[in-house]
Amino acid sequence: MKTIEVTELVLRDAHQSLMATRMAMEDMVAALEDLDKAGFWSLECWGGATYDACIRFLNEDPWERLRTFRKLLPNSRLQMLLRGQNLLGYRHYQDMVVDRFVEKSAENGMDVFRVFDALNDLRNLEQPIAAVKRTGKHAQGTICYTVSPLHTVQGFVDMARKLVEMGCDSICIKDMAALLKPQPASDIVTGIKAACGEKMPVHVHVHATTGVTLVSLMKSIEAGADVVDTAISSLSLGPGHNPTESLVEMLEGTGYTTRLDKARLLKIRDHFARVRPRYGEFLSNITGVDTEIFDSQIPGGMISNMESQLKQQGAAGKMKEVLEEVPRVREVAGFPPLVTPSSQIVGTQAVFNVMMGRYKVLTGEFADLMLGYYGETIGPRDPEVIKLAQEKAGKPPITCRPADMLEPEWDRLRASALALTGCNGSDEDVLTAAMFPQVAPKSVTRGPRTWAAILVPPKGRNPFETRFSTR
Amino acid sequence: MKTIEVTELVLRDAHQSLMATRMAMEDMVAALEDLDKAGFWSLECWGGATYDACIRFLNEDPWERLRTFRKLLPNSRLQMLLRGQNLLGYRHYQDMVVDRFVEKSAENGMDVFRVFDALNDLRNLEQPIAAVKRTGKHAQGTICYTVSPLHTVQGFVDMARKLVEMGCDSICIKDMAALLKPQPASDIVTGIKAACGEKMPVHVHVHATTGVTLVSLMKSIEAGADVVDTAISSLSLGPGHNPTESLVEMLEGTGYTTRLDKARLLKIRDHFARVRPRYGEFLSNITGVDTEIFDSQIPGGMISNMESQLKQQGAAGKMKEVLEEVPRVREVAGFPPLVTPSSQIVGTQAVFNVMMGRYKVLTGEFADLMLGYYGETIGPRDPEVIKLAQEKAGKPPITCRPADMLEPEWDRLRASALALTGCNGSDEDVLTAAMFPQVAPKSVTRGPRTWAAILVPPKGRNPFETRFSTR
Numbered sequence: 013m014k015t016i017e018v019t020e021l022v023l024r025d026a027h028q029s030l031m032a033t034r035m036a037m038e039d040m041v042a043a044l045e046d047l048d049k050a051g052f053w054s055l056e057c058w059g060g061a062t063y064d065a066c067i068r069f070l071n072e073d074p075w076e077r078l079r080t081f082r083k084l085l086p087n088s089r090l091q092m093l094l095r096g097q098n099l100l101g102y103r104h105y106q107d108m109v110v111d112r113f114v115e116k117s118a119e120n121g122m123d124v125f126r127v128f129d130a131l132n133d134l135r136n137l138e139q140p141i142a143a144v145k146r147t148g149k150h151a152q153g154t155i156c157y158t159v160s161p162l163h164t165v166q167g168f169v170d171m172a173r174k175l176v177e178m179g180c181d182s183i184c185i186k187d188m189a190a191l192l193k194p195q196p197a198s199d200i201v202t203g204i205k206a207a208c209g210e211k212m213p214v215h216v217h218v219h220a221t222t223g224v225t226l227v228s229l230m231k232s233i234e235a236g237a238d239v240v241d242t243a244i245s246s247l248s249l250g251p252g253h254n255p256t257e258s259l260v261e262m263l264e265g266t267g268y269t270t271r272l273d274k275a276r277l278l279k280i281r282d283h284f285a286r287v288r289p290r291y292g293e294f295l296s297n298i299t300g301v302d303t304e305i306f307d308s309q310i311p312g313g314m315i316s317n318m319e320s321q322l323k324q325q326g327a328a329g330k331m332k333e334v335l336e337e338v339p340r341v342r343e344v345a346g347f348p349p350l351v352t353p354s355s356q357i358v359g360t361q362a363v364f365n366v367m368m369g370r371y372k373v374l375t376g377e378f379a380d381l382m383l384g385y386y387g388e389t390i391g392p393r394d395p396e397v398i399k400l401a402q403e404k405a406g407k408p409p410i411t412c413r414p415a416d417m418l419e420p421e422w423d424r425l426r427a428s429a430l431a432l433t434g435c436n437g438s439d440e441d442v443l444t445a446a447m448f449p450q451v452a453p454k455s456v457t458r459g460p461r462t463w464a465a466i467l468v469p470p471k472g473r474n475p476f477e478t479r480f481s482t483r
Numbered sequence: 484m485k486t487i488e489v490t491e492l493v494l495r496d497a498h499q500s501l502m503a504t505r506m507a508m509e510d511m512v513a514a515l516e517d518l519d520k521a522g523f524w525s526l527e528c529w530g531g532a533t534y535d536a537c538i539r540f541l542n543e544d545p546w547e548r549l550r551t552f553r554k555l556l557p558n559s560r561l562q563m564l565l566r567g568q569n570l571l572g573y574r575h576y577q578d579m580v581v582d583r584f585v586e587k588s589a590e591n592g593m594d595v596f597r598v599f600d601a602l603n604d605l606r607n608l609e610q611p612i613a614a615v616k617r618t619g620k621h622a623q624g625t626i627c628y629t630v631s632p633l634h635t636v637q638g639f640v641d642m643a644r645k646l647v648e649m650g651c652d653s654i655c656i657k658d659m660a661a662l663l664k665p666q667p668a669s670d671i672v673t674g675i676k677a678a679c680g681e682k683m684p685v686h687v688h689v690h691a692t693t694g695v696t697l698v699s700l701m702k703s704i705e706a707g708a709d710v711v712d713t714a715i716s717s718l719s720l721g722p723g724h725n726p727t728e729s730l731v732e733m734l735e736g737t738g739y740t741t742r743l744d745k746a747r748l749l750k751i752r753d754h755f756a757r758v759r760p761r762y763g764e765f766l767s768n769i770t771g772v773d774t775e776i777f778d779s780q781i782p783g784g785m786i787s788n789m790e791s792q793l794k795q796q797g798a799a800g801k802m803k804e805v806l807e808e809v810p811r812v813r814e815v816a817g818f819p820p821l822v823t824p825s826s827q828i829v830g831t832q833a834v835f836n837v838m839m840g841r842y843k844v845l846t847g848e849f850a851d852l853m854l855g856y857y858g859e860t861i862g863p864r865d866p867e868v869i870k871l872a873q874e875k876a877g878k879p880p881i882t883c884r885p886a887d888m889l890e891p892e893w894d895r896l897r898a899s900a901l902a903l904t905g906c907n908g909s910d911e912d913v914l915t916a917a918m919f920p921q922v923a924p925k926s927v928t929r930g931p932r933t934w935a936a937i938l939v940p941p942k943g944r945n946p947f948e949t950r951f952s953t954r
Binding site for chain 1: 504525664666667671693694697698701702716719720725726727731732733735736737750764770771772773774775777878
């Protein structure tokens with residue numbers, strides 16, 4: 013009987029996927045004791061878009077949120093999603109900033125760093141993974157799963173082997189668009205175990221959007237996966253994840269089991285079922301499945317982004333054309349996986365192509381992508397469009413690791429942060445200002461919270477009131 | 484490469500499970516050409532609660548609906564769900580009525596008869612299965628899957644072998660409450676194939692309620708199942724079924740495939756996505772999963788029934804007690820599967836037990852169940868409660884096949900039907916009056932429709948108007 017370990021996603025990816033990352037800390041606190049004692053391998057609770065949402069919408073200091081988790085989840089591994097050299101921002105940061113961010117995250121309580129790069133460019137993972145290793149914490153190397161004429165099982169397995177050579181403690185297959193079908197799931201896990209050794213832990217992260225991925229988890233487990241990601245049922249399915257309780261029940265009678273406490277799972281479920289309606293205005297209205305994305309390979313979140321861009325331009329009727337343009341733009345750009353930020357970059361360029369003519373106007377980000385400033389893509393990029401990008405951006409294409417182009421910037425970032433009202437001078441505050449230069453200056457100091465932005469206080473709540481405190 | 488065949492449920496069980504069986508024929512007609520040509524093994528489209536809903540709520544003659552399907556689905560096997568000796572009503576009918584119903588169904592176009600008995604009492608299946616065989620149509624013997632201390636894989640396999648000996652053309656494992664987990668699914672299919680021969684077709688019908696059953700379908704397929712039941716995605720999930728499109732995609736790259744036309748599936752999906760909002764008031768509000776039913780074994784539909792019974796008695800707060808009482812009542816009654824009508828009978832008695840004290844008041848149906856008038860149960864029934872039932876009902880327990888207690892009744896049923904306004908004298912009309920003696924007399928004749936009840940005309944529609952006609 014093999015025990016399958018589980019990472020619970022409700023504190024991060026579940027509400028990021030289902031309610032625009034809007035869940036406030038005060039709506040999580042009451043469930044933490046049960047989450048801490050239910051028997052999860054880890055609790056994903058930080059990173060991704062949560063840092064941004066904390067300061068932009070929720071009047072929370074993300075570092076304070078992390079310290080609260082650390083305090084109230086004493087028995088749990090805390091896990092975060094880290095966008096490689098981008099950290100939690102939207103550009104590449106110089107290595108010293110990356111080091112500082114990882115050190116501070118570890119110091120404030122983070123245990124497991126799931127590190128990915130949107131282009132699967134290993135060079136963008138080297139620095140953050142080395143930084144995690146230096147802290148003694150768990151470095152999880154991540155493969156962004158996608159489908160294209162160039163992506164193969166062998167390619168993903170090769171990437172896993174290289175991640176292990178870089179010192180990763182485990183490998184994650186990250187299927188952000190629910191494209192991972194049962195057979196490739198089985199093949200990739202089998203391949204990784206053969207290439208990296210049976211003892212190298214393999215984690216599988218899938219979304220539920222297409223309806224097939226609980227089967228993919230089953231086949232992954234049969235192929236040797238050690239840890240799978242799920243979300244408690246009351247915040248699951250649709251563009252979110254498979255329900256934790258269903259995973260537990262699914263395994264009954266097989267040669268696999270979990271060590272999850274079903275009674276605690278029900279309490280956690282009931283808590284988030286009560287919380288969910290408070291976020292009605294942000295809730296995804298997708299409750300069924302979408303299998304068309306197997307053909308378009310466009311994640312659900314990306315479609316809603318493009319829809320709103322088209323509407324702003326009074327061209328909502330052009331959606332079909334845009335959907336057909338996305339795969340062409342992706343091919344021109346060398347078949348990147350579609351995940352933050354490549355999904356937004358490709359999607360926006362597809363909208364521009366349809367509205368103004370193909371590559372008549374390039375976005376700055378798309379030009380950077382074409383010129384190599386986000387890293388290397390699996391396929392060659394279109395030379396004609398590279399030429400246009402060079403004209404637009406006024407800089408040459410590069411082939412080196414993008415962060416190698418950056419000058420040391422920590423001292424400059426620190427100085428500009430210190431000049432802002434409300435900065436308490438800590439490295440944590442400097443990192444907030446560095447990653448969110450537009451948002452941080454608008455935030456103010458109030459009581460124990462240093463970067464508590466009040467741009468959009470949570471509906472129906474007094475932003476000056478907290479229902480929990482850890483200090 | 485093995486081709487897995489698919490039965491599409493959208494025309495019957497999908498809307499029975501998700502919108503209280505309310506879908507009107509006029510909302511199906513536009514999708515029939517695509518359904519007919521998409522490559523399904525069969526289209527389940529009649530029986531279950533649809534007959535009742537047609538005359539009670541929809542102003543439709545169920546026989547006319549069947550003839551319309553036959554005409555507009557010329558390339559398809561039409562499939563129905565038949566409640567054994569109960570036909571589509573709620574009591575046992577004498578054998579001649581059973582024969583007549585099956586003959587008329589075949590004559591009007593039915594191809595595949597899925598025949599089940601709520602107690603899995605094979606004696607209640609003999610007459611209807613023999614009747615189907617005489618018409619030359621497909622007789623599918625059905626095992627109601629349930630979980631109890633007495634139900635075993637071997638027991639289900641033995642039942643399958645007996646059904647084959649009775650002449651069934653195929654075996655269906657019917658999991659009406661989504662309790663069938665992957666491992667038992669695999670074990671039962673493997674057992675049936677070993678006991679009945681590889682060539683005996685095995686069909687697997689599961690609901691989606693608990694979130695695990697697409698995995699169960701995958702394991703059934705790997706174990707040798709030939710046909711699986713799904714519903715088009717826009718009318719799937721929750722208390723309904725797994726999405727047809729997800730099944731198709733799930734199999735990619737495995738040794739299995741379907742012969743379904745994906746382009747037609749998308750058109751069918753879009754049609755029912757447009758239709759669905761018209762039935763908003765009847766739509767199930769369950770969109771997530773419920774895994775607690777693995778412990779309570781109470782199907783979702785039964786819970787909502789009991790809730791409304793409790794509310795009527797001003798005792799909504801007693802729900803928890805009732806939920807705990809159901810398994811006890813089920814044990815007293817010999818562990819019947821919980822499916823129409825046993826689910827209602829057990830559930831109502833549990834409500835009575837909680838409200839008035841245990842077995843202080845017995846319903847007539849529960850007394851009949853205890854006395855054997857619905858058939859034999861897998862376990863012994865409680866002798867104390869049998870004694871109470873005998874007092875209440877004023878009749879002795881029986882051990883024979885229940886229908887053997889019935890006198891020939893066709894002529895009497897025919898005579899009373901002919902006395903009703905609107906009866907056109909056909910056997911079809913006599914069967915309507917026989918199965919729904921309370922509803923049929925209130926219906927009126929209008930134009931081509933003979934038993935067109937107008938108790939509750941479909942919202943927003945003129946009941947005197949039809950948007951389709953086959954005559």
